[in-house]
Amino acid sequence: MKKEFDVIVVGAGHAGCEAALASARLGHNTIIFATNLDTVAFCACNPSIGGTAKGQIVREIDALGGEMAINADKSILQMRMLNRGKGPAVYSPRAQVDKFVYHSTMKATLETTPNLVLRQAEVVSLEKTETGFVVNTSVDVKYCAKAVVLACGVYLNSRTIVGKCIEESGPNGFKSAKKLTDSLVALGMEPLRFKTGTPARVLASSVDFSKMEKQDGESSTCHFSYMNKGIPAQKRSCYLTYTTLETKQIVLSNLDKAPMYSGEIVGVGPRYCPSLETKIERFSDKERHQLFLEPEGECTQEFYVQGASTSLPADIQEEMYKSIAGLENVQIMRDAYAIEYDCFDATSLKNTLESKKIDGLFLAGQINGTSGYEEAAAQGLVAGINAVKFIENKQPLILTRQDSYIGVLIDDITTKQSTEPYRMMTSRAEHRLVLRQDNADLRLTQIGRDIGLVSDERYNLYLEKVEQIEKAKQCLNEVLSPKTVAEMFTSVGETLPKSGISVKDCLKRTNVNVKVLQQHLGLFEGFSDDVLEQIEINAKYEGYIAKQQALILDAEKMENKKLPNDLDYETVSGLRLEARQKLNYFKPSSLGQAGRISGVSPADVQILMVWLAQHRNNG
Amino acid sequence: MSIVALSTPAGRSAVAVVRMSGENSIEIAKKVFSPFPKSPNLLKVGNLDTGDFVERAMCVYFEAPKSFTGENMVEFHCHGGMAIVTSVIQVLLDNGARMAQNGEFSKRAFINGKMNLSETEGVIEMIDAETTAAVKAGENLLANNLGKKSVALQDKLLDLIAKTEVALDYPEEDLEEQTLLETQKETQEILDEIEKLLSTVKAGKIAKYGIDVAIAGETNVGKSSLLNALLGYDRAIVSSTAGTTRDTLDAHLTYKDTKFNFVDTAGIRQTDNEIERLGIDRAKKTMKEADLVLFVVNGKPLAQQEKTLYVLNKCDEIDYSNVNREDCVVTSAKDNKGIEELKEKIYKMFCADEIYSSGQMLTNARHVDCLNRAKEKLQIVVDNLFCTTVDCSALNIRDAWSALGEITGTTATEEIIDRIYSKFCLGK
Structure with a gap:
């Protein structure tokens, strides 16, 4: 018996959900598999969404018509804007979410979306056929489809490690997928082995919160989704605490029992998310390490101990946690563990997330060696959209470093070989002053609309905002008389200008913002805050933004110089040996991408440029 | 091929x-x-x-x-x-x-990683060098001394970038956060080093192109005779008629390792003669642009003036024994007296310091441009101008970093590489 679909999505984590929703919403018959339906959109690690660079990604997913922001907004426990005061380029929204609500809300969305089937089953094999793909499940029911999105997360051949106790298991005791990797290797894909970890969950009533610093959300940060106006209510607090000297002693005297040090773990872990034992060992001069207790949900006593992931044996874990200020009598509910899993080198993918070797096969999320819910969701959305484009034989969606963090993410992972799980950071985005969380809608809604994922309601909100911004801009060039300016500047402590200055120049002053202009001059009446935010940022950072935009144009020129897919770089004379090999391996889509491959020098790029020019002349 | x-x-x-x-x-x-x-x-x-x-x-x-x-x-x-x-x-x-093609050998050397950009430029500078001082400067480039320096500065900037960026990407870690003041201080240190490098530009120009020396003064004081004496042959027409030299006259002399570019000028006086007046205008312009003015007098020197050396000429006729000033040299162009002393004095004024003799100076306009751009960006950070938020300082430090990288070609755009290679002659 065979069941036929347009698109099969393997895995219902953050990547899989976005991929399946995109495909189904674009009108294609889609089935999404989870090894266990309780794992749908499960937040296996920290109960939070967003953060630096990740918050930007959530807003971008939203602008394109993805689900993550909307789903997160329904499960917020508290919300804040990180990096306030450090400049709009790095403002990053971050929410603590109720992970149970997050899961059940997403599951309900999948269940009620037309064209979408949610099915519990372990996929054990994938085969390419002439017309598409056949997958088989562990109960020997076959499904076929024209395109497949693999979003298996950390479930492939995963093992969890607590001291010497190793289990062939996925996160949180969910079962791992043991057969699919072999099937993918048979298709010519090369597996890597990565590692990550998660801290213990502890019982709130056993924690002495009075020894910790309470951290609440802000009452000024609005929802993730541009569709949801207003400020989410604060429902739960987080708590800040520290390790003690005792913690350090316990960890150091038990290092030999840590699997990372005893050689038990071979997978490569992320540098940016080290286990507590790694932190203590590597930064031994540091007396204490900061930890956050984060609520897992509204209807549970469980708290997540952020910053204290470990794979030490369970009894030592307990001793260690009890040495932390406020956790002296802690009752551990779930042990911390490290997890090892198979993933695949994403440089074997195009910048559409389609395999270079196997047409119609897309990979998204942690299977590509990334980490993070947001990074996964972003890839899932792009992979889902492009699976549809593939079936419809239409131009794929290619986001670029110039238009989005998602573009930066995909370009990075498909261009540079990762040696550790890839996490998005604002410093990876060279145009971050333009790629802000506040303007993701302005950057991407039109793209989402063209794809077909942006509803009329969302699109109208966007058009309205664009129109309002244009209107609000009109008064920027109005020149104010010295007398008008004097009164306002004096009251905010700005030095007086020698002659009349424009509204825009007023805004460039440190102590002048839109609110000041509203109060003193009655300007900008009737405009919403998000419109005025655009006016203010664009005026204050005008010089920098203009410069980045010029750089973006330069970069686009390089991106627009397309390199043929079938070009044999051995035939291009003048290229260095290393460059030839790398270029033949990567087959970059453009000169811009070629230049970002490590081992390809500016001189090599120049040679390619000459080659392109000659080729064009000959053609 | x-x-x-x-x-x-x-x-x-x-x-x-x-x-x-x-x-x-x-x-x-x-x-x-x-x-x-x-x-x-x-x-x-x-x-x-x-x-x-x-x-x-x-x-x-x-x-x-x-x-x-x-x-x-x-x-x-x-x-x-x-x-x-x-x-x-x-x-x-x-x-x-x-x-x-032009410069293709050097281009291949660059492409094959045998030389970095500033080293290949060193090759041009050495080939183009007319004096040993210029050769030394070129040799230094070739030895990658500037490259090493800019890599070291880039490295320091990279540290600074990392420090700023980590605070932006990890706002909640209890890192010892780099304060704005510390960033400014560290930026200032790098800025100082860049300025030190830039201060060698003048010496570099002199090593490469020589010292521009204007010979000026009133009519009939012996300017053209002085030029001839300095050169050791009769280059200029000399006569007792005041105002013989009308147009400016260039002549070059290599003294030790350095080129002197003399410009003889028309004597300065009030005149109704249209041609002579134009000559005097040119003389004034030459004096303004010169590195040094040899102001020839017969009699009392004027008050001390910037970049001016008084040549007290005709010592065979005039007694200068009571003049004892640093900015005066006593000569007799006619009898060839004091001429060697004058050359040595000029040389010492410009070429005596350590930098000059070590050859570690900037001789290349592109390098100066890179350093100036880096300097400008870092100055913004130090002055905390335009935008006061950290994301903007980070941006400026990054720009400075990539400007420095252009010196060795690590971030050079293809336009820069093109221009450099077009300057090469065939077969080098």
Whole structure:
């Protein structure tokens, strides 16, 4: 018996959900598999969404018509804007979410979306056929489809490690997928082995919160989704605490029992998310390490101990946690563990997330060696959209470093070989002053609309905002008389200008913002805050933004110089040996991408440029 | 494909060197030269068959990557006549080589990682050098001294970038956060180093182009005689008629390792003569642009003036024994008295310091431009101008970093590389 679909999505984590929703919403018959339906959109690690660079990604997913922001907004426990005061380029929204609500809300969305089937089953094999793909499940029911999105997360051949106790298991005791990797290797894909970890969950009533610093959300940060106006209510607090000297002693005297040090773990872990034992060992001069207790949900006593992931044996874990200020009598509910899993080198993918070797096969999320819910969701959305484009034989969606963090993410992972799980950071985005969380809608809604994922309601909100911004801009060039300016500047402590200055120049002053202009001059009446935010940022950072935009144009020129897919770089004379090999391996889509491959020098790029020019002349 | 070119100057000479570089250059050479050297780096006498005639020449080959370009290379040292050279090159072309383009040998060296950008520029500077001071400066570039310095500065900036960025990407970690004040202080330190490098620009210009010396003064004080005495031959017309020199007159002299560029000018006086008046205007302009003005007087020197040396001429007629000033030199152009002392004084004024003798100075306008751009960006950070938020300081520090990277070509755009290679002459 065979069941036929347009698109099969393997895995219902953050990547899989976005991929399946995109495909189904674009009108294609889609089935999404989870090894266990309780794992749908499960937040296996920290109960939070967003953060630096990740918050930007959530807003971008939203602008394109993805689900993550909307789903997160329904499960917020508290919300804040990180990096306030450090400049709009790095403002990053971050929410603590109720992970149970997050899961059940997403599951309900999948269940009620037309064209979408949610099915519990372990996929054990994938085969390419002439017309598409056949997958088989562990109960020997076959499904076929024209395109497949693999979003298996950390479930492939995963093992969890607590001291010497190793289990062939996925996160949180969910079962791992043991057969699919072999099937993918048979298709010519090369597996890597990565590692990550998660801290213990502890019982709130056993924690002495009075020894910790309470951290609440802000009452000024609005929802993730541009569709949801207003400020989410604060429902739960987080708590800040520290390790003690005792913690350090316990960890150091038990290092030999840590699997990372005893050689038990071979997978490569992320540098940016080290286990507590790694932190203590590597930064031994540091007396204490900061930890956050984060609520897992509204209807549970469980708290997540952020910053204290470990794979030490369970009894030592307990001793260690009890040495932390406020956790002296802690009752551990779930042990911390490290997890090892198979993933695949994403440089074997195009910048559409389609395999270079196997047409119609897309990979998204942690299977590509990334980490993070947001990074996964972003890839899932792009992979889902492009699976549809593939079936419809239409131009794929290619986001670029110039238009989005998602573009930066995909370009990075498909261009540079990762040696550790890839996490998005604002410093990876060279145009971050333009790629802000506040303007993701302005950057991407039109793209989402063209794809077909942006509803009329969302699109109208966007058009309205664009129109309002244009209107609000009109008064920027109005020149104010010295007398008008004097009164306002004096009251905010700005030095007086020698002659009349424009509204825009007023805004460039440190102590002048839109609110000041509203109060003193009655300007900008009737405009919403998000419109005025655009006016203010664009005026204050005008010089920098203009410069980045010029750089973006330069970069686009390089991106627009397309390199043929079938070009044999051995035939291009003048290229260095290393460059030839790398270029033949990567087959970059453009000169811009070629230049970002490590081992390809500016001189090599120049040679390619000459080659392109000659080729064009000959053609 | 192998490239070939004449590496020595075109024209008659005792020996001419024809160079070939490329994967198959050794194979091509074996077809025309026998007996071919048995091993690389060995200069061997033999016969070069051009087809028309057999040239008795020497041949040496280098194996990749141990050669200037990093590719296989062959050199033929033949007799230096144009007909011979043309035939030699022709037979190499017939056997599969092609003519090299401007700067192509150096370009290949750069591409093959044998040299960085500033090193290749060092090659041009050395070849173009007219004085030993300029050679030294070029040699320094070639030795990658500037490259090392800019890499070191880039490295420091990278540290600073990392420190700023980590605070932006990890706002909630209890890192010892770099304060704005610390960032400014560290930026200032790097800025100081850049300014130190930039302060060598003047010395670099002098090493490369020489010292521009204007000879000025009233009419008939002996300016043109002084020029002739300095040069050691009669360059300017000398007569007792006031206002003989009308137009400015250039002449060059190499003193020790440095070039002196003298400009004799029209004597300054009130005149109704249109031509003389134009000459006087030119004299004033020359004085303004010069590195040094030799102001010739017969009698009392004027008050001290910037970049001015008073030449108290005609000491055979006038008694200067009571003048004892640092900015005065007593001469008699007619009797050749005090002339060597004057040259030495000029030399010491410009070329005596350590930087000059070490050759570690900036001689290249592109490098100066890179450093100036980096300086400008860092100054913004130090002054905390325009935008006060950290994301903007980070941006400026990054820009400074990439400007410095352009010196060695690590972040050079293709336009820069293009311009550099277009400056190269054939066959270097």
